[in-house]
Amino acid sequence: MGAQAEKWVLMVTARTPTNIAVIKYWGKRDEKLILPINDSISVTLDPNHLCTTTTVSVSPSFVEDRMWLNGKEISLQGGRFQSCLREIRARANDVEDEKRGIKINKEDWQKLHLHIASYNNFPTAAGLASSAAGLACLVFSLAKLMNLKEDNSQLSAIARQGSGSACRSLYGGFVKWIMGKEENGSDSLAVQLADEKHWDELVIIIAVVSARQKETSSTSGMRDTVETSALIQHRAKEVVPKRIIEMENAIQNRDFASFARLACTDSNQFHAVCLDTYPPIFYMNDTSHRIISCVEKWNRAEETPQVAYTFDAGPNAVMIARDRKTAALLLQRLLYNFPPQPDTDLDRYVIGDKSILKDAGIKDMKDVEALVGPPETKGNIVGEKSKGDVSYFICTRPGGGPVVLSDETQALLDPLTGLPK
Amino acid sequence: MGAQAEKWVLMVTARTPTNIAVIKYWGKRDEKLILPINDSISVTLDPNHLCTTTTVSVSPSFVEDRMWLNGKEISLQGGRFQSCLREIRARANDVEDEKRGIKINKEDWQKLHLHIASYNNFPTAAGLASSAAGLACLVFSLAKLMNLKEDNSQLSAIARQGSGSACRSLYGGFVKWIMGKEENGSDSLAVQLADEKHWDELVIIIAVVSARQKETSSTSGMRDTVETSALIQHRAKEVVPKRIIEMENAIQNRDFASFARLACTDSNQFHAVCLDTYPPIFYMNDTSHRIISCVEKWNRAEETPQVAYTFDAGPNAVMIARDRKTAALLLQRLLYNFPPQPDTDLDRYVIGDKSILKDAGIKDMKDVEALVGPPETKGNIVGEKSKGDVSYFICTRPGGGPVVLSDETQALLDPLTGLPK
Known part of the structure; x- marks a missing residue:
């Protein structure tokens, strides 16, 4: 290290997307390595x-x-963070900033400590795959900081050990998590x-049904399903x-017709095996059910599906419309x-891509x-019109993968102190 | 026939119980004969x-x-009524009332016409197995009127052709519907x-969550499940x-521990395959879910299950308590x-066996x-206390099978005119 060793702070800021499964991950064959079934x-x-x-x-x-998450310091002691940090440090390389000396x-990476700040622009743990x-962002940004040579697919195998579905956030567009066969x-x-450019007509509308913390975490939920569901x-x-x-x-x-049928039936089957768990897990609520009815009635009235829906481990609906025109009719x-x-x-009730509105x-x-x-x-009638069952809608679309933000104003840590801004 | 042939009316009145499946029937292998999978x-x-x-x-x-159902004339043209009537007429025997000449x-039964009146002491089509x-009552009472020699098990095979689960209402206590192998x-x-005397400590509490007509009939629901569910x-x-x-x-x-585990998991699995149907079928609602949570939390807090729950094709909960003391705590x-x-x-909010109250x-x-x-x-907290989510509770218990009511005052038809009283 250089002469001013004690003073410098080296930072990388990255932005990583969330993803929504259209064929669902539910159930691990290895709890520690997070290997899916x-x-x-x-x-x-x-x-x-x-x-x-x-x-x-x-x-x-x-x-x-x-580490600070959404401005609040959190513990990094969890096994999942530790797995990711260990795997990345093991692959770290020499890093040089000539300008700053x-x-x-x-080998220094094993001794040096890290400060990490992370911010979600959507509610944490509300079933919107914040983890x-x-x-994914933690792994991606650390890989850049430590100059890893691994490609995004290899990084995804590290992110997977932090949170299974995180591995799918290392790419934009349409992503497959291959379960793999190896024990390690x-x-x-x-x-x-x-x-994401391959199929760029698609528009996505998310109904945020409840921003309360969910009752059953995915981790314990899928463990219970694997242990108790007969299906x-x-x-x-x-x-x-x-x-x-x-x-x-x-x-x-x-x-789109096949895409919609598969996405809807697979979401429903995921919630079916949750219900087949003992004790049963309910992620969808009456509002979720009414959203499904609304979409299903419309799809049936048309000659071909207009909208697909999928629900993760929470009541929020993610709806995928075949094109912009359909998205406007859906909204x-x-x-x-x-x-x-x-x-x-209204401006706070429909957020994201306002052009759909x-x-x-x-x-x-x-x-x-x-x-x-x-x-x-x-x-x-789909059900009684009840005001306030949906907190807000987010209009969005398929998007790109992780990127480094080189504009230092977007950094979440102070470049001098390494503490949250 | 006697001299006063044109004047007489011969009647039989019977009472038949409803039943609640603890291992569920859902799906037919033959739609016409109503043979289950x-x-x-x-x-x-x-x-x-x-x-x-x-x-x-x-x-x-x-x-x-x-035929009159709950005082209102209904059509007997449906295939299910016709199946039952045909099967019973085919087995009819000579009948003689010497006193009345x-x-x-x-062979007269093929020509003679019938008047039938039926009354449910609970809401029709609210998921309480009224059909x-x-x-079962139609078949049982006609069998008595026409002097059939068949036993209740043989009668159950006729009732099955009217409504599958009706066959289980030909007996009291605990009943198994054997799916059978024969094509006919x-x-x-x-x-x-x-x-019912075998296990007479059990107490049953039914939460009538909604008395609205259900959205998806069992008949079309189970057909859709067999056609579309992958599970x-x-x-x-x-x-x-x-x-x-x-x-x-x-x-x-x-x-009771095994009974409760099996009843709960099988009810949940039935609703899981409904959810796995395309489009999905939702019979339970948020109130049903809250009732399950309430029971599950209690069962887990005790060393052994106190209460089993099961839900048919509707949101109503049928809860089976291990004994009277438990039933009082459940209530x-x-x-x-x-x-x-x-x-x-309160007297209308908790009905049936008031001694539990x-x-x-x-x-x-x-x-x-x-x-x-x-x-x-x-x-x-199980959920917000919300008044009015349950319409009323019925306290009951396992009971006996069909009986003939010989007291003519209980007849629903006028003995002279054969029309509803």
Whole structure:
């Protein structure tokens, strides 16, 4: 290290997307290495609307590894963080910043301490895969800081050990997590099936049904399912392998009808095995059910599916519309069935890509109130219109993978102190 | 026929219980004969609290077959009624009432018309198996009127063709519907595993969550499940056969822990395959889920299960308590978590066997309001207390099979006109 060794702080800031599985991961064959019982496929969500930003920094002046999540210091002692840190440090290389006269030798990484700050631009643990984006961003940014030579697929196998679905956040577009066969997990990693430009008509609308912390964590939930469900092994061994092939084809061919059928049935089956768990796990609630009914009625009224839905370990609905025009029609239906509470600002009720709202012809709350029931629900109401069942909607789309943010103003840590700004 | 042939009306009135499956029937291998894809086991509910009463009558003056359900005339043209009527007429025998000088020859039954009146003492089509009790009562009372020699098991195979689960209402206590192997369905019938006295400590509390007509009928629901669920065949072929054996043993040995585990997991799995259907079928709602949580938390807090729950094709919970003392504690918990709406008469909120309410120390609404949260929910609330989520509770127990009511005042048809009283 250079002469001013005690003073410098070296930082990297990166942004990593979250992802939503369309063929679900549920159940591990190895709890420690986080090896799944089946392959899964996800769509990466546009990081402009949903992402984690992480700044990792190193300095000889740091006396211990520390981490702040959304501004609050959290413990790094958890086995999952430790697994990722250990795996990355083991692959670290020499790093040199000639301008600043900083040189870190490969072996120094074992002694140097890290400061990490991470920020999600969406509610943590509300079923929006915050841990996926978070762990992926941690691994990606540390890999850049420590000059790892591994490609994103190899990094995904490290992120996987932090949070299973995190491995799928190392790529944009359409991503497959191959379960692998090796006992050490080396072949359980993510590959990109297609980038986000491959199928860029798709629009995604997320209904945030509840931002409360979920009751059953994914980790304990899937453990209970594997231990008690009489259906999960049949799902993993017989059902999912066929669906993986079909979904890869659907994505390759931009076959929305197949994509929608597979995404919906696989989401439903994941929630079915949760219900088959003992004691049963309920992630969806009555509002989730009403959203499904709304989409299913519309899909059936049309000749071909307009919208796919999928739900993770929470009540939030992620809806994928075949194109922008369909997304605008979907948003009209959603706002008609799930209007905001009185005095809600429309601008805060529909966030993300506001152009969908414009396409739907909705400028203000008066336009929402003026919406009429869609033709497919005539005389066949989806359920009582109940204000406030949805907290807000996020309009987004498939998006790109992790990126380094070189603009230092976006860093979450102070470049001099290495503490949160 | 005698001289006054044109005037007489011959009647039989019978009462038949409803039943609740603890290993579920869901899915047919033959839609017309109503042959199931797996065996099922049920508990017969005490007809004093839940039953169908049916009066069947014959007279040469009747010009067509007619039926009244709960006072309203309904069509008998449905294939299911016609199947039952045809099967019973084919087995009819000579009937003679010497006192009244009435003689009906076997072959006359093909020409004579019937009047039928049926009454459920509980809401129709609210998920309380009204069709089961109804069709069982129709078959049982017609068999008595037409002097059939068949035993109840053979009659159950006829009732099965009217409504599958009706076959299990031909016996009291604990009943198994054997799926059978024959293509003509002759061996698909009910047998009694044990009568209601075998295990008479059990107490049953039903939470009527919603008395609205259900959205998806069992008939179309199970057809959709068989056609679209990727899990239903595994359930029927691999899971249920083992559970049937275990449940028979649990009943034989009055082993409540096994009984409860099997009943709960099988109810959950039935709802899981409904969710795995495309489009998905939701019978349980948020209130159903909260009832399950309430029971599960309590069962886990105790050393051994106190209460089993099971849900049919609707949101109503059927809870089976191990004994009277447990039932009183359960009722306290239910009334604490699901209080009635203001100004509800407690006497109408808890119906059936009122002695359970007395055992729970609850005399009036003030006692309900004074209830405190049970120890197992301390700091871990099941959900917000929401008044009115439950319409009412029915306290009952396992009960006896069909009986003929010889007291003519209980008949639903006028003995002179053969029309509803």
